[in-house]
Amino acid sequence: MRQFLPALLALFAFAALACTGGLSPSGGWAEPVVTEDGIFVADKNGDLRVFDQDSGRFLDSGDAFFPGDDLGVGKFYGKPIITEDAIFLSTYDCRSADCEANVIAINRNAENLNLQRRDSSGYLWGDLRPYTPPNQDPQSRGDFNRWFNIETEIVGDIALYGDTLIFGTSEIGGDKHPGGFLIALDTTPGRVDGDRIKWMFPVEKRIWGSPIIVDDTAYFTSMDSHVYAVDLSEGISEKIDTLHDRLIWSFKTDGAATADPLLVDGKLYVGDFEGSFYALDLEARIRDTTGRTLEPAGEWKFDAKAWIWAKAVVDGDIVYVATLDGDVFALNRDSGQPVWAAPAGIEGQIVAQPAIYDGPPPPSGGRPDRLLAVPSGEDAVWIVATANGQVLGKFATNSGVKASPVVKDNLIYVHTLDREFQWFSIGDRSQLGCLKLQSGERCG
Template sequence: MNVKYKILLVILAIFLLSMPIISGCTGGLSCAAAISRGWAGGAVSGDTLFVVSMTGKVIAIDANSGKVREPIVQLVTQASGGLSCLPSSCGGQTTSSLVLYASPVVQGEIVYVGGTDGKIYAYSFVDNKLLEDPEWIYPRQGTMSGSIIGGITVDNDTVYFATSDGIIYALNADGLYFEWSHKIDSKIWSAPVVDGNTLYIGCFNKTVYALNTADGTEKWEYKTDGSISSTPVVYDNKVFIGDYDRHFYALDATTGNLVWKFPSGNEVNDNPQNWFWAKPVVLNGIIYAPCLDGKIYALDASTGNLVHAPYVLGDSISSSPVVIGDSIIVATSVASTDVKKQRGKVYIINTTNGSQQELGLPPLEDINAPLFAQGNIVYIHTTKDNLYWIDTAAKDIELKVLLNLSTGE
C-alpha cells in the first residue's frame, strides 16, 4: 500500500472515529440538534401524584408513601427513531416510547396526557388504579402532524392544547370530541392559558394571541420582537409573558395593548441577559419572572418596576417555579444536552425577607420540568427521570422515586 493510500485511510479512520465529536452527538446516536427526551411535570389529586416519565409511562404514585400504584401505563408511538426529528415528524414503522413534554392534567377521575405524537390520551383513575386502556383518544383515528410541547389546559369541561404545527384545539373534556381549532402560521411550544372566556397563548412568530374560548375566533394579537415559548400568566386583567427578545411583557387582557415591558429601556443595570423561557408566578402583586440568565426578576405587576434586586441563582431557569406560602421554589439547570455537565439545583426564595437558600440535589441531574406542589411538599422531576419530594419546611429531600420503571415492576 503506498503512502497516498495510507494517508487517505488514516484520514478516513480519523474522520469516522471522530464523527460523534464532529456532529456534536452525545448519548448514543442522538445529535445535539435532535435530542428529544421530554421533561413533563406532574399533577396532584387527593393523595395521588400523576407523573409521566421520560420513557413514555403514565404513573400514579401514592403521595404519602411514594409507592407506585399499579398498573403503569406505557405510551408508544410508531416512529423511525431517526436522528433528525421528533417522533411525530418521522416516517417509519418502529414502535418506540412516546416522548412527553406536557404535564398530565387531572379532572375528576380522568387523567389527560398529551404527547409528541400530537394526540391527547384520557385515562380513567378508578379505585386508586389507572385503567390501562385509554378511555378516549383524540384523534380516534389517524395521526396528528404536530407535537404537543407546551401543555394541556382543562377549563370548564374543555381541553385546550396547541401543537407544534401551529394549531390550537378545543375538545370536549367528556369524550374528547372536537369543538374548534384555530390555525396560526407558526410553531407553538407554549401552553394555552384560559381566563374567563379568553384563551391566551404565545407563539414562535413573535405574537401573543387572545382567542374566544367559545369558537376559537381571534380577539386580539400583540406583536413582540422575539419568539415566545413561555406560558403566560393572567393576573389583575393583565397577561404576563416572557419573550426571546429578553423582555417581559404585561398586556391588557381585554384589549391586548401593552401595559408595560421590562426592561423599559430606562434601566441601566439588571437587564435580562437571556430568554424568558419558563412560566412566571405571581405572589402578593409581584410577578416573579424566571430567566435563562439564571435570575428571577421580581416586578411590580402594575408598573413593571423591579421591586427587589434580581435573585441570582447562577444557572438557567427553564423549569416553572411554584409558590408555597410566602416562598417561591425555583429549580435551575445548566441547559446542556451533555449529561455529564448537568447539575440542577433547587432554591427556596423567601419573598418576605428576600433571602434565598439552596437545597441540594444529587449531581448530574438537571431540572427542566415544571415543578408542582401540594402542601409543603414540592415535586421535582429531573433529567435522570427521578422524582424528588422536597419538604420545604424541613428543607430536605424527603423521598426519591425512580420513574424509569418497567411496566409491571
C-alpha cells in the same frame, strides 16, 4: 496516508451521523399534578406514575399506571390533566424533523386501570385514524390507534375547556400545514365521526407554550412573536380558521415567545426571547387595534436582558420573573419597577415556573417567610427569599430540573431530568425520599 483514508472517511461519516443525535427531544419537563388520589408524574419516556403520599411509593410500583414507554407514545413535556372520569396526556417524539404527537385519553372508570394497553378498555376514545392533512392520503398515515395521533410537536401543556382539549402545536405534516396551530379536540368518549379536531387556529410559527383559559378565551404565545387571545366559543364555523374569526386580539412582542402567560386580576404577564417582560391589560388590549403599543396606563414592559421561558409567579403586589440566564426579578405589578433583581448564586437555566410557598415558622414566632422554589437546569431547586431576593440555599436534586416543583403539606416534590421523583422537607431542606420513575424502585 492512503491506507488511512477510507478509515478516516468512515469515521467522518459515522461521526457526522452521530452528530445529529440532538435532533430528538428528551422530555422530562412535565410538572407533577397533585390530586386527592395521589401525585401524578409523567416520566420523560412516556410512563405515567401515581405517587401515594401515605406509603411513600408509587401505586403499582412494578408497571407504570400508564406504560407509555412500552407503548412508544413519545416524550412528555406538558403535564397531564386529571379529571374525575378521565386523564388526558400529550406526548411527542421526533426522528430528525419528522415529529409525531399523541393525545391520549384514559378512562378512569375502566375496571382494569393497571393495564392501559393498546387493546384494553382503559382508553376513553374508540379507534382513531391518525390525523391526515387535507392534501394527504389518509391511508399513508397508518392504522387506527386508541389515541389521537398527529404529525407535529406538542410541547406545552394541554388545557381543558368543557369537553374540548385545547393545545398548541408546531407545523403539521412538515410543510403541509406550516407555522403553528392552536387545536381544539373533541373529548367525547367512544368513536366520533371524523378526526376529533373541532377547529384549528393558525399562527405563523410554532406554539411551544401552554394556552391558559379564562372564561371563553384562550391566551397563548407563539414563536411568531405574538401573544394571542382566541375565542373558544362554539359556533364559529371554519375548521381551519384562515379568516381568524376567533381572534380577539394579538399583541406583538419584541422576540419569539414560548413562555406560558399568567393571567391575574385582568392583567396578562408574559415574557419573550428578547428578555422583554410585559404586563398587558386585557381591557386595553381589546381597545388597541394595532396590537403593537402598550397603553400608557396599566401596561408596562421590563427588560430582563435574557430569554424568558418560565411562566411568571404573582404573590401579592409583586410579580416574579425568571430567565434562562438564571436571574430572578421581583417587579411591582402596577409599575413594572424592580423591587429587587438578579440574586447571585442561581446556576443554570430556569425554564419552569418557580413555586411560591411559606417557609418554616421562625423560632421566635410570627409569620413564616414567603419563599420561591426556583427549579434550575443545574442540579438543584434554589430557595430565594421573596423579601429581598437573597438565595437562602437549595434542595439538592443532583440532576437538572425543568419541571415546576410542587409544594404540598410542608413537602416539596420535584421531577428531575434523571427520571427521578424526589421529595424534600421544607423545614431543613433534607431529601426525604426518591423514587425511580422508570422502575418505581427507590433511588440509589
